Amino acid sequence: MSRYASLCIRDFPVVALRRAEPELRGVSLLLTRSGQTPQPESRILCCSAEAVARGASAGMTVAQAMARSSDFLLRPMDPEILHAARESFFEGVFTVVPHVELAPLSEQSAQAVYLEVPEAGGRFRSIGGLASALLSRLTPGGFLPAVGLADRLATAIVAAEEAASHPGEVVLIPPGGDREWLAERPLALLHPDSEIQAWLEGVGIEYLGQLAAIPRDQVATRLGREGVRLWEQACGIFSRPLRRRFPKVDLLEGVTLEWGVDSLQALLFVLRGLLERLLVRLELRSMAVAAMRLRLEATDGTVQERPMGVLAATREHKVLLEVLRLELERHPPDAAIAKVSLVFVPEEARPEQLDLFRPAGPPPLRLATTLARLASICGEGRVGRPLAPQGYRPEPSVLAPFAPVHRPDTGGTRGWEMAREKPATFLRLLRPALRIEIVGNGRIFSALLRNGVSCGIVRMGGPWRIEVEWWAEKPCCRDYYDVELRNGGFCRIYQDLNAPEERSGWFLSGIYD
Numbered sequence: 001m002s003r004y005a006s007l008c009i010r011d012f013p014v015v016a017l018r019r020a021e022p023e024l025r026g027v028s029l030l031l032t033r034s035g036q037t038p039q040p041e042s043r044i045l046c047c048s049a050e051a052v053a054r055g056a057s058a059g060m061t062v063a064q065a066m067a068r069s070s071d072f073l074l075r076p077m078d079p080e081i082l083h084a085a086r087e088s089f090f091e092g093v094f095t096v097v098p099h100v101e102l103a104p105l106s107e108q109s110a111q112a113v114y115l116e117v118p119e120a121g122g123r124f125r126s127i128g129g130l131a132s133a134l135l136s137r138l139t140p141g142g143f144l145p146a147v148g149l150a151d152r153l154a155t156a157i158v159a160a161e162e163a164a165s166h167p168g169e170v171v172l173i174p175p176g177g178d179r180e181w182l183a184e185r186p187l188a189l190l191h192p193d194s195e196i197q198a199w200l201e202g203v204g205i206e207y208l209g210q211l212a213a214i215p216r217d218q219v220a221t222r223l224g225r226e227g228v229r230l231w232e233q234a235c236g237i238f239s240r241p242l243r244r245r246f247p248k249v250d251l252l253e254g255v256t257l258e259w260g261v262d263s264l265q266a267l268l269f270v271l272r273g274l275l276e277r278l279l280v281r282l283e284l285r286s287m288a289v290a291a292m293r294l295r296l297e298a299t300d301g302t303v304q305e306r307p308m309g310v311l312a313a314t315r316e317h318k319v320l321l322e323v324l325r326l327e328l329e330r331h332p333p334d335a336a337i338a339k340v341s342l343v344f345v346p347e348e349a350r351p352e353q354l355d356l357f358r359p360a361g362p363p364p365l366r367l368a369t370t371l372a373r374l375a376s377i378c379g380e381g382r383v384g385r386p387l388a389p390q391g392y393r394p395e396p397s398v399l400a401p402f403a404p405v406h407r408p409d410t411g412g413t414r415g416w417e418m419a420r421e422k423p424a425t426f427l428r429l430l431r432p433a434l435r436i437e438i439v440g441n442g443r444i445f446s447a448l449l450r451n452g453v454s455c456g457i458v459r460m461g462g463p464w465r466i467e468v469e470w471w472a473e474k475p476c477c478r479d480y481y482d483v484e485l486r487n488g489g490f491c492r493i494y495q496d497l498n499a500p501e502e503r504s505g506w507f508l509s510g511i512y513d
Contacts, residue, residue, distance in 0.1 A: 002117060002118055003116075003127075003151055003156075003175070004116060004117060004149070004150060004151070004152060004155075004156045004242075005114070005116075005117050005131075005147060005149045005150075005156050005160075006112055006113070006114050006115075006147070006148045006153070006156040006157045006160035006161075007093060007112060007113045007114075007134065007138075007145040007146070007147055007160060008111070008145055008157075008160035008161050008163075008164045009089070009110065009111050009112075009143060009144070009145045009164065009167070010108075010109070010110050010146075010164040010165065010167075011046055011047070011049070011109055011110075012046075012082075012085070012086075012105060012109055012111035013031050013045070013046045013077050013082055014029055014031065014046055014048045015142060015143065016078075016081050016082045016085030016086075017029065017031070017075065017081060018142060019081075019085050019088075019141065019142035019277065020078075020084075020255065020273065020277065021273075022142075024073070026050065027050065027073050028047075028048060028050040028051040028056070028069070028071055028072050028073060029047060029048040029050070029051060029073050029075060030047050030048075030051055030056060030062065030065055030072045030073065030074050031045050031046040031047065031075055031077045032044060032045060032062065032074065032075075033045060033076065033077060038062055038074040038075075038076060039062065040061065040062050040066075041061055041062070042061065042062045043059060043060070043061060043062075044056065044057070044058055044060050044065060045058060045109065046058055046077070046109040051065070051072055054068060054069040054071065054072070055069060056068060056069070056072065058108075058109065062074060076258075078255060078256045079256070080253075080254030080255055080256055080339070080341065081255060081256075082105075083252075084252060084254060084277070086102065086105070086111060087247070087248065087252070087281075088141050088143075088277070088281050089102075089111065089113060089138065089141070089143050089145075090102040090113055090245075090247065091247045091281055091284060091285070092134075092138045092143065092284055093113045093115060093138070094247055095137060095284050095285065096130070096133050096134050096137055097115045097116070097117065097118075097130075099115055099116035099242055099244055100113060100114070100115045100242075100244065100245070101113070101114040101115070101242045101244060101245065102245060110161065110164060112157065112161075113145075114153055114156070114157070114242060115242070116242055117130060117149065127149060127172060128170075128172075131147050131149070131170045131172075134147065135168065137284065140280055141280055141281070141284075144167040144168045145160070145164075145167065145168075146160050146164045146166060146167060146169045146170075146171070147160060147163070147169070147170040147171065148160030148161075148162075148163060148171045148173075149171065149172050149173060150173040150178050150181075150236075151173070151175060151176065151177075151178050151236070152178055152236055152237065152238060152239050153239065153240065154232075154233045154236075154238045154239070154240075155173060155178040155181070155182060155233075155236050156173075158182065158185060158189045158190065158233075159171040159181070161189060162185065162189060178236030178237075179212065179235055179236035179237075181236075182208045182212070182233075182234055182235075182236055183207065183208060183212065184207060184208075184209060185207065185208050186206060186207060186208075187200060187201075187206055187207060187208060189208070190208070190230055190233055190234070192226075192230055193226055196223055196226060196227055196230065199222070199223070208233075209234070211230065211231060211234040212231065212234040212235045214231070216228065216231060219231045247285075249345075249346070250293075250343050250344065250346070251278050251282060251343065251346065252341060252342075252343050252344075253274040253277050253278050253341070253342055254274070254295075254339065254340060254342070255270060255273075255339070255340055256338065256339050257270070257337065257338055257339065260298075260299040260335075260337060260338050261336060261337045262333075262335070262336040262337070264325075264328055264329065264332065267328065267337060267340070268321070268324070268325055268328070271294075271321065271340065271342065274340065274342045275317055275320055275324075275342070276317065278342065278344050279317060282315060282344060282346060283315065285346060286348075287346040287347060288313035288314050288315050288347055288348070289310055289314060289315065289320060289345070289346065289347070290310060290313045290345050290346065290347030291307065291308065291309050291310055291344075291345040292307075292308045292320070292324070292342065292343065293305065293306070293307050293308070293342070293345070294306040294308065294324065294327070294340075294341075294342055294343075295339075295340070295341040295342075295343070296333055296337050296339075296340060297337065297338055297339035297340075297341075298333065298334070298335035298336060298337055298338060299335055299336045299337070299338045300335050302334070302335065304333065306327060306331070308324070310323065310375070312371040312401070312402070313347045313348070316373070318373075319373045322373070322377075323375075326379075371402055381399060382399070383399070383402070384400055384401055384402050385399065385400045385401065386398070386399060386400075387399070387400045391468075391469075392466075392468035392476070393468060393469070393476055394466070395429060395431060395432075395433065395509070425512055425513065426512070426513045427492060427510045427511070427512055428513055429509065430508060430509065430510055430511070433494075433507035433509050434450065434507060434508040435506070435507055435508075436448050436449060436450045436506050436507060436508050437449040437450075437506060438493075438495075439454070445457050445460060445483075448483070448506075448508075450508065455485050455486060455487060455489075456485065456486035457483055457484070457485060457486070458484045458486055459483075459484050460481050460482065460483045460484065461481065461482045462479065462480055462481035462482060463481055464480045464481075465477070465478065465479050465480075466478050466480070474498065475498065476498070477496075477497040477498050478494045478495060478497060479494060479495045479497065480492060480493070480494045480509070481494065481495075489511065489512075490512035491508060491509075491510065491511045491512065492508075492510045492511075492512070493506060493507065493508055493509060494506075494507055494509050
């Protein structure tokens with residue numbers, strides 16, 4: 001039989017802000033409404049435990065809090081940071097247990113995640129092992145929730161909320177013990193309606209055990225449907241299915257800047273923090289980055305969307321930051337930036353099973369990192385595997401994503417012996433071909449000129465004519481020659497027969513190695 005667990009974090013906006021800015025840990029924080037500069041009359045929506053110890057509390061005005069201590073740090077609540085933290089919290093739990101519900105942020109600024117726990121902990125063999133696995137997954141992201149486990153989801157929620165004042169505490173209610181455990185808990189833990197709570201307190205009911213002792217019919221008569229729901233929760237019999245959801249495919253991290261950023265170095269500093277948090281979430285999924293999308297919102301309201309491809313899926317922080325830096329250097333923002341969002345498109349890292357009879361190659365993730373670094377240095381579209389496109393011209397080529405292809409050696413060692421006996425000659429094609437001039441009389445050539453430098457011709461073979469794409473606006477008609485030069489070199493040249501008469505139609509196509 002499955003049981004239910006609730007993971008609860010109190011003052012979650014403070015936890016989300018410290019996740020984005022670790023240097024704020026231990027600081028007395030006061031958070032006000034998002035989108036406004038804190039004013040003396042602004043209401044405090046959430047405060048850290050350090051601020052509570054100095055006399056602050058949610059609902060106070062800033063002026064009331066500052067009258068108790070001047071060491072408070074005021075910050076507006078950032079919805080971008082809060083949203084990313086909620087998704088990260090949910091994803092960390094989902095990687096351990098697949099049946100998960102993300103609860104909305106409560107009025108008391110608490111964030112909870114509900115999950116269905118398999119019998120005896122499932123693959124973790126015990127409930128304690130499951131709780132340890134959850135905490136170990138969430139701690140790297142800056143989350144330390146309290147855990148409540150019970151037969152019913154409502155009981156688990158109450159247990160986690162009561163333990164939330166002690167982060168990391170685990171409350172395990174034994175099977176069949178929900179009603180007994182709830183009996184000594186105060187009524188306020190169920191968050192009843194204000195009218196119902198006032199009536200119950202008026203008749204002297206302060207604990208859940210007292211409410212459970214009242215017959216159901218009397219509760220229904222006096223308090224209606226909502227009262228019956230509270231009574232079932234107090235008895236430990238209320239149940240509802242989980243509202244399951246799945247993590248979003250793309251990972252999003254964003255931040256709203258209090259002051260506009262207009263320098264590249266400052267913007268890269270902000271992006272470095274977004275990258276670090278995204279990579280922590282990505283590692284939980286055991287995936288790599290296939291593409292990125294950068295969204296910049298300027299102080300004047302203009303928005304720029306910049307998709308950026310990554311040559312090979314990688315989790316290398318330096319490579320991804322270099323890709324962002326090169327993109328911003330090529331296309332710098334036109335105005336100061338007020339909001340930054342970065343999206344990761346995840347992809348599984350390429351696996352590879354090595355052959356026992358081949359030398360060990362580089363690990364797939366390390367090879368992908370090298371390719372991504374080369375792409376960040378050379379530029380987009382300049383690193384890959386050359387392929388011949390469909391067509392008839394001999395020189396065009398396109399770049400395809402690099403992926404090593406295993407070609408089994410079916411010829412034994414004889415092929416290597418023949419290669420050593422008769423080395424092959426290769427033609428190194430020049431793309432694009434270099435324009436040259438030919439010195440000669442008719443078909444008898446004596447030298448070729450390139451940038452004013454002359455090189456004599458000893459002998460030559462050809463011509464070999466090709467005529468392709470005769471239907472096109474500019475058909476291809478060429479005569480190719482193989483030439484031996486006086487300096488000992490060999491090359492291939494061609495004459496473009498369709499070139500204008502006023503321009504030389506001779507080109508150096510390739511050099512023999």
